[in-house]
Amino acid sequence: xxxxxxxxxxxxxxxxxxxxxxxxxxxxxxxxxxxxxxxxxxxxxxxxxxxxxxxxxxxxxxxxxxxxxxxxxxxxxxxxxxxxxxxxxxxxxxxxxxxxxxxxxxxxxxxxxxxxxxxxxxxxxxxxxxxxxxxxxxxxxxxxxxxxxxxxxxxxxxxxxxxxxxxxxxxxxxxxxxxxxxxxxxxxxxxxxxxxxxxxxxxxxxxxxxxxxxxxxxxxxxxxxxxxxxxxxxxxxxxxxxxxxxxxxxxxxxxxxxxxxxxxxxxxxxxxxxxxxxxxxxxxxxxxxxxxxxxxxxxxxxxxxxxxxxxxxxxxxxxxxxxxxxxxxxxxxxxxxxxxxxxxxxxxxxxxxxxxxxxxxxxxxxxxxxxxxxxxxxxxxxxxxxxxxxxxxxxxxxxxxxxxxxxxxxxxx
Numbered sequence: 001x002x003x004x005x006x007x008x009x010x011x012x013x014x015x016x017x018x019x020x021x022x023x024x025x026x027x028x029x030x031x032x033x034x035x036x037x038x039x040x041x042x043x044x045x046x047x048x049x050x051x052x053x054x055x056x057x058x059x060x061x062x063x064x065x066x067x068x069x070x071x072x073x074x075x076x077x078x079x080x081x082x083x084x085x086x087x088x089x090x091x092x093x094x095x096x097x098x099x100x101x102x103x104x105x106x107x108x109x110x111x112x113x114x115x116x117x118x119x120x121x122x123x124x125x126x127x128x129x130x131x132x133x134x135x136x137x138x139x140x141x142x143x144x145x146x147x148x149x150x151x152x153x154x155x156x157x158x159x160x161x162x163x164x165x166x167x168x169x170x171x172x173x174x175x176x177x178x179x180x181x182x183x184x185x186x187x188x189x190x191x192x193x194x195x196x197x198x199x200x201x202x203x204x205x206x207x208x209x210x211x212x213x214x215x216x217x218x219x220x221x222x223x224x225x226x227x228x229x230x231x232x233x234x235x236x237x238x239x240x241x242x243x244x245x246x247x248x249x250x251x252x253x254x255x256x257x258x259x260x261x262x263x264x265x266x267x268x269x270x271x272x273x274x275x276x277x278x279x280x281x282x283x284x285x286x287x288x289x290x291x292x293x294x295x296x297x298x299x300x301x302x303x304x305x306x307x308x309x310x311x312x313x314x315x316x317x318x319x320x321x322x323x324x325x326x327x328x329x330x331x332x333x334x335x336x337x338x339x340x341x342x343x344x345x346x347x348x349x350x351x352x353x354x355x356x357x358x359x360x361x362x363x364x365x366x367x368x369x370x371x372x373x374x375x376x377x378x379x380x381x382x383x384x385x386x387x388x389x390x391x392x393x394x395x396x397x398x399x400x401x402x403x404x405x406x407x408x409x410x411x412x413x
Contacts, residue, residue: 046182046183046279046284047180047181047182047183048095048096048097048180048181049071049178049179049180049181050093050094050095050178050179051071051072051074051177051178052066052070052071052074052075052076052091052176052177052178053074054093055076055091055092055093055176055179056091056092056093056094057076057089057091058089058090058091058092059078059087059088059089059090059163060088060089063078063079063088063089063163064076064078064089065077065078065113067110067112067113069110069111069112069113069141070108070110070111070112070141070175070177070178071108071110071177071178072178074177075110075112075113075114075175075176075177076091076175076176076177077113077114077173077174077175077176078163078173078174078176079163079169079170079171079172079173079174080116080118080163080164080165080167080168080169080170080171080172080173080174081162081163081164081165081169082164082165082166082167082168082169083164083166084169085164085169086164087162087163087164088163088164089162089163090160090161090162090163091160091161091176092158092159092160093158093159093160093179094155094158095155095157095158095179095181096154096155097151097152097153097154097155097156097157097181098153099153099186099281100126100150100151100152100153100156100186100187101150101151101183101184101185101186101187101281101282102148102149102150102151102183102184102185102186102187102283103148103149103151103157103181103182103183103184104145104147104148104181104182104183104184105123105145105146105147105148105149105157105159105179105180105181105182106143106144106145106146106179106180106182107121107134107143107144107146107159107177107178107179107180108141108142108143108144108177108178108179108180109134109136109139109140109141109142109143109144109175109177110141110175110177111140111141112175113173113175114136114137114139114173114174114175114177115136115137115172115173116135116136116137116165116167116172116173116174116175117135117136117137117165117167117172118133118135118165118166118167119133119134119135119136119161119165119174119175120132120133120134120161120162120165121133121134121146121159121160121161122159122160122161122162123146123147123149123151123157123159124151124156124157124158124159124160125149125150125151125157126150126151126152126156127150130147130149132146132147134146136174136175143180146159148184150187151181157181159179161174161176183279183283183284184283184284185282185283185284186217186281186282186283190214190216190282191282191283191284191285192213192214192215192216192217192221192278192279192280192282192283192284192285193213193214193285194211194212194213194223194276194277194278194285194286194287195211195212195213195287196209196210196211196212196274196276196287196289197210197211197212197251198210199274199289199290199291200291200351201291201293201351201384201385202255202351203351204351204382204383204384204385205257205258205259205385206255206256206257206258207227207255207256207257207258207274207291208253208254208255209225209253209254209255209256209274209276210251210252210253211223211225211251211252211253211254211276211278211287212249212250212251213240213243213249213250213252213278213285214248214249214250215240215250215278215280215282216280216282217280217281217282218240218241218243218250218280219240219241220280220281221239221240221241221278221279221280221281222237222238222239222240222278222279222280223237223238223239223240223252223254223276223277223278223279224236224237224276224277224278225237225254225256225274225275225276226274226275226276226277227256227272227273227274227275227291228272228273228274228275229258229263229264229272230264230266230270231263231264232261232262232263234256234258234261234263235256236254236255236256238252238254240252240278240280258385259385263385264387265385265386265387266293266295266385266386266387267386267387267388268295269292269293269294269295270292270293271290271291271292271293272290272291272292272293273288273290274288274289274290274291275287275288276288276289293384293385293386294353295353295384295386295388295389295390296352296353296354296355296380296381296383296384296386296389296390297353297354297355297389297390297391297392298355298356298357298373298376298377298380298389298390298391298392299354299355299356299357299392299393299394299397300357300373300391300392300393300394300397300398300400300401301356301357301358301359301361301394301395301396301397302361302393302394302395302396302397302398303361303362303395303396351383351384352380352383352384353384355376355379355380357372357373357376357397357400359372359400361396366396366399366400366402366403367403367407369400369403370400370403370404370407370408371408373391373400373401373404373408374404374408374409377389377404377409391404391405
């Protein structure tokens with residue numbers, strides 16, 4: 001993140017000006033604390049990263065080296081030692097954990113100056129120091145998970161890497177880069193749970209999401225909803241404090257406006273992936289769903305459809321209607337003097353996707369009917385987040401659709 005970059009650059013410059021090991025250690029400690037405060041401004045402080053500029057460097061300064069590679073474009077390294085010389089240089093990453101719990105600890109291994117086969121990371125846990133050995137040589141700019149550990153709050157969960165790897169004096173490079181702590185769950189209460197109760201279009205440009213959760217620490221909790229649109233991913237975040245509660249479950253109904261997030265209007269039937277995550281001081285939970293958004297479809301009758309009770313027609317249109325009736329509910333309204341009935345998907349009552357164009361099928365010509373069809377096209381587009389519609393014409397209805405496309409459409413709808 002930009003804040004990390006800023007602190008990394010600032011620490012590097014100030015450390016270069018320090019003339020003694022004591023001054024450098026004091027300075028990097030102060031800047032590390034400031035860095036933690038900035039990082040913990042994020043919801044729940046779930047992830048804390050201490051990069052190598054904020055690492056406390058112990059031992060002769062002449063044996064510490066840096067390179068402009070690795071996490072955030074910086075890393076520190078030294079040569080490996082052996083048992084004869086003992087520990088000469090070592091680095092210490094001190095986090096500022098907001099609470100005790102189970103934390104996942106990871107180390108970033110840079111691509112250069114890190115070819116030790118026996119790098120022993122020492123993690124200070126509530127049950128004592130645990131050592132995790134990592135072969136740095138085959139790893140190329142990647143995070144390596146050291147494990148999940150019971151850690152106390154503050155800097156109790158610090159990590160140390162010593163240069164004594166017993167690979168020979170100066171035989172290998174030992175890389176020092178960022179260390180990451182990710183909160184998994186609390187030591188006590190149960191982890192939260194999360195599921196969707198609904199995902200739907202609640203208006204022409206708004207997605208309404210319903211989530212159901214359990215949390216024994218809701219006062220510390222937050223959520224994030226992410227929708228993967230064809231042109232971008234958009235999200236909404238919030239706290240759990242405003243939830244409604246019933247039967248030990250919390251209910252939230254956040255909305256995300258597509259237009260305000262500059263999402264492009266849909267040119268085809270679209271299915272969006274929807275993700276939700278929730279975190280509190282006892283852990284985290286996630287769930288996934290999807291949202292299918294159909295282009296509006298306008299059905300155009302032919303001459304004397306049997307649905308009107310006349311003897312004409314072959315039954316095609318009423319059969320289509322009856323099939324749709326079985327799965328949808330019906331509404332009707334008047335637009336520009338003509339009556340339009342439209343079908344509403346049962347779970348999306350405010351987002352109509354199927355419309356009927358009605359006209360005097362016996363006496364109205366193709367060209368006379370086409371302007372009114374254009375009005376219905378505009379109505380359908382305003383009711384949805386589509387940039388075009390599908391026209392389905394039966395018999396004469398197909399000719400009305402062709403007249404509209406030829407005379408009134410700009411080709412984009």
